[in-house]
Amino acid sequence: MSKRTPKAVPKVLVVDDEPDLRELLELTLIRMGLEVDTAASLAQARKKLETGSYDLCFTDMRLGDGQGLDLIREINTAGLDLPVAVITAYGSMDNAVEALKLGAFDYLSKPVSLDQLRTLVKSALDLDRGREATRDVPSGEKAFIGDSPAIRTALELVDKLSRSQAPVYVTGESGSGKERAARMIHAKSSRSDKPFVAVNCGAIPENLMESEFFGYKKGAFTGADSERDGFFQAAHGGTLFLDEVADLPLLMQVKLLRVIQEKKVRKIGDTQETPVDVRIVCATHQNLANCVEEGRFRQDLYYRLNVIELKMPALREMREDVEAIARHVLQRLAQQSGQSEPKLSSEALAALTAYDFPGNVRELENILERALALSDGQQIGVDDLQLKGSAQDMELGTSAAIGDKCPLQDYLDRVEKEAILEALDKTRFNRTAAAKILGVTFRSLRYRMERLGIN
Numbered sequence: 291m292s293k294r295t296p297k298a299v300p301k302v303l304v305v306d307d308e309p310d311l312r313e314l315l316e317l318t319l320i321r322m323g324l325e326v327d328t329a330a331s332l333a334q335a336r337k338k339l340e341t342g343s344y345d346l347c348f349t350d351m352r353l354g355d356g357q358g359l360d361l362i363r364e365i366n367t368a369g370l371d372l373p374v375a376v377i378t379a380y381g382s383m384d385n386a387v388e389a390l391k392l393g394a395f396d397y398l399s400k401p402v403s404l405d406q407l408r409t410l411v412k413s414a415l416d417l418d419r420g421r422e423a424t425r426d427v428p429s430g431e432k433a434f435i436g437d438s439p440a441i442r443t444a445l446e447l448v449d450k451l452s453r454s455q456a457p458v459y460v461t462g463e464s465g466s467g468k469e470r471a472a473r474m475i476h477a478k479s480s481r482s483d484k485p486f487v488a489v490n491c492g493a494i495p496e497n498l499m500e501s502e503f504f505g506y507k508k509g510a511f512t513g514a515d516s517e518r519d520g521f522f523q524a525a526h527g528g529t530l531f532l533d534e535v536a537d538l539p540l541l542m543q544v545k546l547l548r549v550i551q552e553k554k555v556r557k558i559g560d561t562q563e564t565p566v567d568v569r570i571v572c573a574t575h576q577n578l579a580n581c582v583e584e585g586r587f588r589q590d591l592y593y594r595l596n597v598i599e600l601k602m603p604a605l606r607e608m609r610e611d612v613e614a615i616a617r618h619v620l621q622r623l624a625q626q627s628g629q630s631e632p633k634l635s636s637e638a639l640a641a642l643t644a645y646d647f648p649g650n651v652r653e654l655e656n657i658l659e660r661a662l663a664l665s666d667g668q669q670i671g672v673d674d675l676q677l678k679g680s681a682q683d684m685e686l687g688t689s690a691a692i693g694d695k696c697p698l699q700d701y702l703d704r705v706e707k708e709a710i711l712e713a714l715d716k717t718r719f720n721r722t723a724a725a726k727i728l729g730v731t732f733r734s735l736r737y738r739m740e741r742l743g744i745n
């Protein structure tokens with residue numbers, strides 16, 4: 291298969307075994323000013339891709355001699371720089387999700403609406419044009435500091451994700467950079483000149499949710515003196531970041547799912563739905579799969595949002611980056627206060643590197659800010675850090691803490707249970723993987739779970 295070369299008129303390949311649909315799509319795309327080539331089967335498509343060069347490919351899901359999914363897989367395996375959009379039968383969301391996972395750019399469901407087709411073509415081709423220019427983090431956007439394998443893996447995925455339209459589910463502990471990653475995906479994508487709208491789902495009162503998300507028409511309810519856009523309209527063309535998505539009430543989850551599937555919103559008090567082109571990135575520090583199991587989060591919405599998971603590493607998984615991030619933070623703090631950059635004493639650096647940071651980079655930022663205030667402004671010593679669990683902290687907390695630790699066996703059981711539950715939670719209850727994290731054998735984990743009454 292050959293690589294594409296940029297052309298003045300973008301060229302589209304339409305793959306569909308139904309002649310009527312193929313022709314309809316072809317005519318519509320030609321009317322949009324595009325050059326169109328067609329293929330009636332998977333075999334024909336392969337041949338065309340070998341010899342021709344295209345800027346966008348549409349494929350039906352079911353082809354006479356195979357599946358549209360095969361084509362997506364092949365295009366991605368061959369490393370072709372070609373956005374592929376699949377056309378799925380109405381209501382077959384599973385297929386659409388599968389296609390996005392395989393690297394499809396986006397999907398359209400039948401009957402294909404002209405508005406959606408236009409939006410898709412526009413973003414696919416804009417994306418293509420902007421691709422080279424957006425490889426680096428645009429100026430003004432905060433980069434991630436760090437070069438450890440853990441952060442590198444995450445950033446490589448950020449890069450890939452910025453070239454797709456698939457929904458992204460960012461996971462990671464509190465303060466590990468989930469929002470920063472979402473902003474980076476947006477900033478590097480073809481949507482970067484459109485808004486990035488961040489919504490903290492846990493902070494909106496339940497009775498205001500619908501109007502905040504979807505907007506309202508004038509007179510829709512008492513107090514609606516003028517028409518207002520919601521988050522979806524505000525993010526049109528751009529990215530909607532749903533932070534703490536696990537906090538959405540169930541009723542709102544149903545409404546959200548509908549908008550995501552239909553790509554249309556209806557303002558409160560409106561009779562019409564309007565198409566919206568919004569990429570959804572969501573995050574939560576909770577375990578969404580557990581929320582589904584407990585009936586607090588709808589499985590269908592989970593499935594729809596969790597197309598691709600981006601895991602942000604905890605700071606203790608990237609200890610080698612602590613120094614660089616700390617220096618970066620100190621530089622920023624010094625700049626803000628107009629003072630020269632303070633140094634970290636070697637003991638302070640060693641203590642930071644050994645510390646576990648339950649609050650991750652945000653905690654590191656807070657520790658350094660407080661330490662700077664406590665220090666002489668020139669050098670930060672280990673005492674200025676006031677790390678939890680340090681000798682100094684222990685001394686202060688001894689009398690209160692010792693009571694909590696007796697009887698010793700109960701205390702040890704509690705600690706053990708917590709560690710096991712955390713590992714099980716992390717691995718979605720995969721005991722083999724949890725045993726690996728804990729550094730014990732599978733048998734030993736099973737025995738401990740039984741002993742501690744963990745089912």
Ligand SMILES: Nc1ncnc2c1ncn2[C@@H]1O[C@H](COP(=O)(O)OP(=O)(O)OP(=O)(O)O)[C@@H](O)[C@H]1O
Pocket residue numbers: 432433434435436441462463464465466467468469470471533574575615651652655
């Ligand atoms: N690798 C990094 N380099 C520099 N700064 C970082 C890095 N990772 C995170 N940060 C900074 O840490 C702070 C916390 O990040 P962010 O708000 O994105 O975390 P979060 O995971 O969304 O947190 P929460 O779960 O509380 O919503 C921000 O100031 C962010 O810029």
